[in-house]
Amino acid sequence: GQQLNQSPQSMFIQEGEDVSMNCTSSSIFNTWLWYKQEPGEGPVLLIALYKAGELTSNGRLTAQFGITRKDSFLNISASIPSDVGIYFCAGHRIYNQGGKLIFGQGTELSVKP
Amino acid sequence: EAGVTQSPTHLIKTRGQQATLRCSPISGHTSVYWYQQALGLGLQFLLWYDEGEERNRGNFPPRFSGRQFPNYSSELNVNALELEDSALYLCASSFGTAYLGEKLFFGSGTQLSVL
Numbered sequence: 001g002q003q004l005n006q007s008p009q010s011m012f013i014q015e016g017e018d019v020s021m022n023c024t025s026s027s028i029f030n031t032w033l034w035y036k037q038e039p040g041e042g043p044v045l046l047i048a049l050y051k052a053g054e055l056t057s058n059g060r061l062t063a064q065f066g067i068t069r070k071d072s073f074l075n076i077s078a079s080i081p082s083d084v085g086i087y088f089c090a091g092h093r094i095y096n097q098g099g100k101l102i103f104g105q106g107t108e109l110s111v112k113p
Numbered sequence: 114e115a116g117v118t119q120s121p122t123h124l125i126k127t128r129g130q131q132a133t134l135r136c137s138p139i140s141g142h143t144s145v146y147w148y149q150q151a152l153g154l155g156l157q158f159l160l161w162y163d164e165g166e167e168r169n170r171g172n173f174p175p176r177f178s179g180r181q182f183p184n185y186s187s188e189l190n191v192n193a194l195e196l197e198d199s200a201l202y203l204c205a206s207s208f209g210t211a212y213l214g215e216k217l218f219f220g221s222g223t224q225l226s227v228l
Contacts, residue, residue, distance in 0.1 A: 033216065042117070042203050042219030043156070088155065090217075100169060101146070101205075101217055103156040 003027060006089050006104030013079055014112050021107040022073040023089030031092040032065050032072040033101070038085045046087075047074070079111050115140065117220035119204050125226045126194050134189040134223045138206030145187040146207070146217060147179060151200040159202075162187055194227045201225075 006023045013019060023032070031050055035043035047058050049065035049072060056063055062075045072091070076083055089104040118137045126132050138145050147159040158171035162181035170177075179189040185206075191198055201222040207215035 035219075040221070042205075042221045045216055045218065048216050090156075100158045100161065100171065102158070103148075105155040 003093075003102050004089060004091060004104040006107055008107055009105065010108040010110070012110045012112065015079060015081060017079055019076040019079055019083070019109060020073060021087060021089075022071060023091075023104045024071040025091070026070065027093055028069040029072075029091035029093055030069070032063070033090045034061075034063050034072070034074045035088045035090060036085045037088065037106075043088055076109075079109075081111050081113050084109055084111050117204055117206050117218055119202075119220035119223050121223060122221070123224045123226070125228065127228050128194055128196060130194050132191045132194060132198075132225055134191075134202050134204075134225070136187045136189070136204030136206075136220060138185050138187070138204075139218055142206035142208050142218075143185055144207045144209065144215070145181055145185065146205045147187070147189050148203045148205065149173075149200045150203055150222070151197075156203065160189065191225070196227050199225060199227045 004023050004025050033048050034046045036046055037043040047056050047063040052069050053067050054065040060077045065072055086106040086108050088106045090101050120135045144163040146161050148156040149159050150156050160179050161169045165181050176192045181187045201224050203219050203222045205217040205219045207217050209215040
């Protein structure tokens with residue numbers, strides 16, 4: 001089953017607002033990835049993080065790899081309607097997971113114009 | 114450069130039938146992964162193929178199987194379909210193995226409906 005706790009499950013915000021979502025685990029991860037999925041499509045990679053403490057930006061998106069290696073967050077600044085979708089965190093654990101990328105349950109983002 | 118391609122886009126089957134889903138990875142990628150995404154749920158790991166071999170499988174029954182061909186494309190077969198197999202099946206590929214932290218790139222999926 002899932003080993004990543006992602007929150008919040010859903011968010012309803014006004015265009016222009018900033019968004020923050022996070023992912024936590026009881027286990028240590030050595031890689032964190034953030035994906036966005038739109039209806040009828042597969043997840044699209046947004047940001048990849050490889051080192052504890054790493055802070056990476058991609059346009060209006062910023063993500064950080066937690067110092068404890070057990071968490072990560074994603075921020076979206078000045079949201080726009082096209083930010084709508086489901087955002088997933090995903091990670092690889094330190095010890096052998098046989099190629100398995102573990103996913104959070106997703107955060108569904110709705111943006112009101 | 115073409116991304117991960119999956120076919121068919123939609124597949125409708127009845128209980129007890131078999132379904133075959135296909136995936137072509139990004140050129141140069143050798144690892145292929147299959148995930149199941151049931152409605153409203155996250156992505157559940159199904160299978161990982163690398164260099165033609167099955168390297169790992171998730172917590173799914175043996176009815177779910179697949180293979181990887183010499184050109185690195187892959188097939189997912191689901192036998193004796195059950196209603197709860199209805200889901201979006203996503204294929205992803207990576208240049209190396211996900212275990213080493215390689216990024217996974219996903220296709221648009223095959224929506225399987227079992228009636």
